Amino acid sequence: MSVMNVRRRLIPAALASALGLGALTACSSDSAATGNTDKFDVVASFYPMAFLAEQIGGDHANVTSLTEPGQEPHDLEISTQQRAQLEEADAALYLKGLQPAVDEAVSQTGIKTKIDAATLTHLEDHGTGGHSHEGEEGHSEETSPEEEEHARDPHVWLDPVKYAEIAQGVGKAFEKADPDHAADYKKNTEALVKKLNGLNSDFENGLKNTKTKVFFTNHAAFGYLAERYGLTQEAISGMDPESEPSAARVKELQQEARADGVTTVFYETLVSDKTAKTLARDAKLKTDVLDPLEGITDKSRGDDYFQVMESNLKALRTALGAK
Numbered sequence: 001m002s003v004m005n006v007r008r009r010l011i012p013a014a015l016a017s018a019l020g021l022g023a024l025t026a027c028s029s030d031s032a033a034t035g036n037t038d039k040f041d042v043v044a045s046f047y048p049m050a051f052l053a054e055q056i057g058g059d060h061a062n063v064t065s066l067t068e069p070g071q072e073p074h075d076l077e078i079s080t081q082q083r084a085q086l087e088e089a090d091a092a093l094y095l096k097g098l099q100p101a102v103d104e105a106v107s108q109t110g111i112k113t114k115i116d117a118a119t120l121t122h123l124e125d126h127g128t129g130g131h132s133h134e135g136e137e138g139h140s141e142e143t144s145p146e147e148e149e150h151a152r153d154p155h156v157w158l159d160p161v162k163y164a165e166i167a168q169g170v171g172k173a174f175e176k177a178d179p180d181h182a183a184d185y186k187k188n189t190e191a192l193v194k195k196l197n198g199l200n201s202d203f204e205n206g207l208k209n210t211k212t213k214v215f216f217t218n219h220a221a222f223g224y225l226a227e228r229y230g231l232t233q234e235a236i237s238g239m240d241p242e243s244e245p246s247a248a249r250v251k252e253l254q255q256e257a258r259a260d261g262v263t264t265v266f267y268e269t270l271v272s273d274k275t276a277k278t279l280a281r282d283a284k285l286k287t288d289v290l291d292p293l294e295g296i297t298d299k300s301r302g303d304d305y306f307q308v309m310e311s312n313l314k315a316l317r318t319a320l321g322a323k
Contacts, residue, residue, distance in 0.1 A: 009293065021207045040178045043086050046073040046103045047295045048157035049117060051305045053093050056171050057113045060181040066102060071296045072270050078105040083284035086111060091177055093170060113177040115159065120169030123152040126223030134185045143260075150260075157293060159224035160203065160309070164196040180270040199309055203229055205311050211321030214260040216253060216285075218276050221292035236265075236275055245275065254283045264319035266290035269299045288315050 018064045037058075039062035041120045044050035046067035046132075051193065053063040066082055078101045086092055088107055091113035094102050106114055156162040171189030175182035207229045220235035234253060236245050245253075267276035273287070280287045291300060291308050299310035 004073055006176075017295045028100075039183070039310070040174065041088070041090045043089040043092050044138075045092075045099055046076070048293060048305065049093045049095060052163075052167055052170050054173055056167065056185055056188045058184060058188050060173075060178065060184060067099075067295060069271065071293045071295060077101050077179075083109070084183050091115060091173070095154055095156075097123070097152060113140055113173060115170055115173045117156070117166045117170070118152075118154065121165040124155065124223070124227075125157060126153040126220060126227070153220070155221045155226055155292065157229045157305075158222055158309075159198045159243075160200040161228060162224060164193045164200075167196065178216070195306065199306060200228075202310070203313055205321060206317050207231065207320065209323040210317070211323075212261040212263075213318055213320065214256070214262050215290070215316065216257070216265045216279070217264055217290055218271060218273070219292075221268075221294075222290065236279060250279060250282070253279060257283050257285055261274075261321075262319075263321070264313070264315075268292055269297060270295055281292050286318060286319075290315055 011150040040051045040057060040060050042057060042061050042063045043052050044063055045063050046065060047069075049064055050065040050104060053061055061090055064085065066078065067076050076099050085107055086109045089111055092106050092109070092111050093115045094106055095117040096103050152208060156166065167189055171185050171192075172204045174185040178185070183299050188319065203225075213230060214234060215222075215231045216236065218235070219237045220233065225231070225265055226233040232281055236249070236253065262285065265276045265283075267273035267290075268289055269289060276285055279285070288311055289301065293305060293308055296308070302308035
């Protein structure tokens with residue numbers, strides 16, 4: 001299986017069920033561990049999780065995604081076929097807190113290996129981004145456990161360092177669940193982590209010297225990226241990409257654009273760009289795409305995680321006036 005061909009592997013769930021469910025049901029829940037199947041069947045919640053599974057699983061994994069290409073993952077509802085698919089899989093890989101329907105479905109299945117990426121790194125409360133956290137270290141420790149659980153930001157894959165931490169945890173889970181191929185999972189994980197470390201270096205070097213550190217986004221998906229590279233994210237909306245900003249928020253952003261030398265309002269590929277373009281027009285700013293990588297489509301600036309992240313870096317360098 002080509003791990004660079006993720007977009008074509010993420011077939012619609014109904015089609016996956018029709019084509020693959022018979023093969024899946026032929027395997028017991030611990031079949032991969034006992035060597036009764038040629039593939040380790042993994043159901044991933046959405047693209048960033050499916051990409052990890054593809055990269056780490058390599059030729060040994062059969063990966064399908066619950067979220068179709070082009071579908072906004074926050075809006076996902078689980079079908080009866082997808083619930084059956086989860087029941088018959090060897091492992092489920094998901095990110096608790098991002099897709100409530102997936103969280104519920106996974107919790108209700110008897111699947112043996114449940115891998116929650118949120119437990120493999122530290123999730124923080126970024127609010128809606130902005131100056132309130134600028135320069136703070138460890139601000140999430142100041143919130144109560146209840147507030148932390150409620151407000152934590154799930155968009156960890158946009159920080160290559162945290163994504164690498166998750167990759168290491170996923171690799172270990174694959175090794176434990178399918179020990180016959182543990183050596184290959186370990187090797188694939190190490191290669192992926194090395195590549196993510198390289199991406200981190202690209203971002204560090206590329207964003208080190210910029211005219212401004214502030215960027216505007218459609219929704220608050222880039223808190224981890226901003227924190228990692230010393231930037232400030234200002235989101236038009238909050239964590240929900242479909243929410244509408246208040247008139248006061250729009251006015252505040254217009255004033256901040258002038259004060260901080262903001263040149264560009266970023267929008268996304270999977271949600272409407274109407275609000276971002278309206279703000280840009282009123283504030284006389286440019287627009288560009290900053291992709292939160294919640295899914296790969298024909299509109300994406302790249303065919304996989306690494307290509308799109310490099311495109312994001314290029315867009316940020318231009319918008320921030322990198323030297």
